Amino acid sequence: MPVASHERRLGAGRLVRRVHRRSSLTACQGPPRELPPRRMKPAAFAYHAAETLEQALALKAQLGDEARWLAGGQSLLPAMNLRLARPAALIDLNPLAALDVIAPTADGGWRIGALTRYRGIERDARIARAQPLLSEALSQVAHPQIRNRGTLCGNLAHADPASELPAVMLALDARLHARSAAGARWIAAADFFRDIFTTALAQDELLIEVELPKLPARTGSCFLEVARRRGDFAMMGIAAVLTLDQDGICGHASLAYCNAGATPQRPRAAAQALIGRRVGAPEIDEAAALAQQAIDPPGSVQADAGFQRHLAGVLTRRALRRALERAAAPETPA
Amino acid sequence: MSATRHRVSLTVNGAPRTTEIEARALLSDVLRHELGLSGTHVGCEQGVCGACTVLFDGLPVRACLMLAVQATGHAITTVEGLAGADGTLDGLQTAFRDTHALQCGYCTPGILITMRAFLDEHPAPSEAEIREALSGNLCRCTGYQHIVDAVLLAAARRRAAA
Numbered sequence: 465m466p467v468a469s470h471e472r473r474l475g476a477g478r479l480v481r482r483v484h485r486r487s488s489l490t491a492c493q494g495p496p497r498e499l500p501p502r503r504m505k506p507a508a509f510a511y512h513a514a515e516t517l518e519q520a521l522a523l524k525a526q527l528g529d530e531a532r533w534l535a536g537g538q539s540l541l542p543a544m545n546l547r548l549a550r551p552a553a554l555i556d557l558n559p560l561a562a563l564d565v566i567a568p569t570a571d572g573g574w575r576i577g578a579l580t581r582y583r584g585i586e587r588d589a590r591i592a593r594a595q596p597l598l599s600e601a602l603s604q605v606a607h608p609q610i611r612n613r614g615t616l617c618g619n620l621a622h623a624d625p626a627s628e629l630p631a632v633m634l635a636l637d638a639r640l641h642a643r644s645a646a647g648a649r650w651i652a653a654a655d656f657f658r659d660i661f662t663t664a665l666a667q668d669e670l671l672i673e674v675e676l677p678k679l680p681a682r683t684g685s686c687f688l689e690v691a692r693r694r695g696d697f698a699m700m701g702i703a704a705v706l707t708l709d710q711d712g713i714c715g716h717a718s719l720a721y722c723n724a725g726a727t728p729q730r731p732r733a734a735a736q737a738l739i740g741r742r743v744g745a746p747e748i749d750e751a752a753a754l755a756q757q758a759i760d761p762p763g764s765v766q767a768d769a770g771f772q773r774h775l776a777g778v779l780t781r782r783a784l785r786r787a788l789e790r791a792a793a794p795e796t797p798a
Numbered sequence: 799m800s801a802t803r804h805r806v807s808l809t810v811n812g813a814p815r816t817t818e819i820e821a822r823a824l825l826s827d828v829l830r831h832e833l834g835l836s837g838t839h840v841g842c843e844q845g846v847c848g849a850c851t852v853l854f855d856g857l858p859v860r861a862c863l864m865l866a867v868q869a870t871g872h873a874i875t876t877v878e879g880l881a882g883a884d885g886t887l888d889g890l891q892t893a894f895r896d897t898h899a900l901q902c903g904y905c906t907p908g909i910l911i912t913m914r915a916f917l918d919e920h921p922a923p924s925e926a927e928i929r930e931a932l933s934g935n936l937c938r939c940t941g942y943q944h945i946v947d948a949v950l951l952a953a954a955r956r957r958a959a960a
Contacts, residue, residue: 484940504843504844505822505843507822508801508820509821509822510821511801511802511804511821511865513867533862534865534868537864538845538860538863541845541862541864541865544825545862545863546844554821554865556865556868558814558868606934607848607933607934608858608912608931608934609848609851609859609912609934610845610860610934612857612858613859613863633858692935694930694933695933695934
């Protein structure tokens with residue numbers, strides 16, 4: 465089946481489009497570097513089912529870039545089927561059931577593990593209450609069959625700039641926990657996404673969990689996107705978060721956009737236009753205009769960069785109005 | 799690279815099955831070529847079309863986006879597992895026949911599996927909910943209207959029988 469006809473739909477079709485447009489695909493390393501013929505089966509690789517976390521991390525340290533982690537596989541497997549990715553080895557995390565976790569942190573935040581699938585997050589009433597932005601965005605990520613397997617951490621490590629979830633992590637100021645055989649470190653979402661399909665993770669590291677900080681009272685959020693069909697990647701998407709003080713003045717604002725550059729884009733000037741002010745239509749218009757200038761959308765045959773900028777303006781205004789209503793509503797996240 | 803073979807033991811449509819495969823073998827291909835269950839169709843092999851949808855421990859997944867080696871110890875239901883042992887069609891299959899919800903039939907196994915799981919969770923779905931649930935399955939005979947009709951009919955019959 466020709467990939468091009470489905471390029472706006474989920475998965476590797478988009479990968480192909482991007483590879484055609486850009487000369488390298490850093491997340492999918494290994495020969496050949498030129499565009500491969502359109503084969504539809506993975507090349508041979510060594511399969512290692514993880515026995516323990518320690519064993520898996522030691523193996524990754526030993527194999528380095530030759531090996532890829534396998535969690536949900538909903539981005540990696542399409543890339544392998546198309547032979548855009550030809551890892552020499554896969555280390556399958558699925559036996560490590562302890563990594564499938566959604567748990568509160570001591571300071572009121574939430575942590576989500578490397579094997580936690582979209583489905584589990586989407587149906588978790590605690591997350592819907594405490595982190596409604598994530599729940600709202602997840603309902604727009606691909607299709608139920610994909611969400612039954614795909615994982616949040618795998619999505620972030622894949623770092624597709626058009627994906628909804630990296631933008632959501634930026635807007636929520638998530639912290640990402642990287643583990644290796646040598647130790648562990650926290651990476652701020654703002655430092656994690658380096659380039660298209662490229663993250664701050666070292667070759668021996670696993671993104672073992674994500675931590676979402678507790679949202680203050682009077683916080684409202686909204687995720688909106690425009691896609692050609694339900695479940696498609698968005699032509700443009702926005703994750704908006706804002707917090708009001710007791711007098712209704714905006715104390716914190718965060719806007720992040722997907723499919724708006726080589727990484728998810730967080731135009732700080734747009735957020736600054738809201739902070740310290742009583743947010744109304746003029747402030748929202750100013751933030752939207754600043755965001756439109758700041759983002760760097762790639763453009764595609766369906767939506768050129770100018771149209772993507774137009775969508776960013778429309779979505780910013782809609783999302784901020786809704787986030788504002790939610791922040792002012794009596795029931796804000798606990 | 800040496801083609802190491804892995805022994806895989808899984809349950810397919812209620813029966814234990816064991817086979818030896820390469821790690822790179824997709825679940826869709828192993829179901830079709832090793833286990834002889836060719837009802838699971840293969841369309842795009844990149845997770846787009848939904849023709850290969852099977853139930854993995856009760857949940858619909860893309861069989862082309864899973865390695866068969868990952869299925870060890872798990873339960874798979876394919877379209878062959880929907881009908882009774884005597885060949886009696888299940889309610890959804892009957893509704894598909896009654897409303898002419900298939901033309902060439904290529905997408906049908908994936909849609910039946912997807913909508914079977916959907917109906918278990920949504921006994922009284924709206925048309926909009928059905929269309930959203932169908933969004934991950936492509937039908938290129940443009941038969942969506944009849945497919946929606948079939949799912950509505952199957953749901954109504956299920957409720958009437960309950």
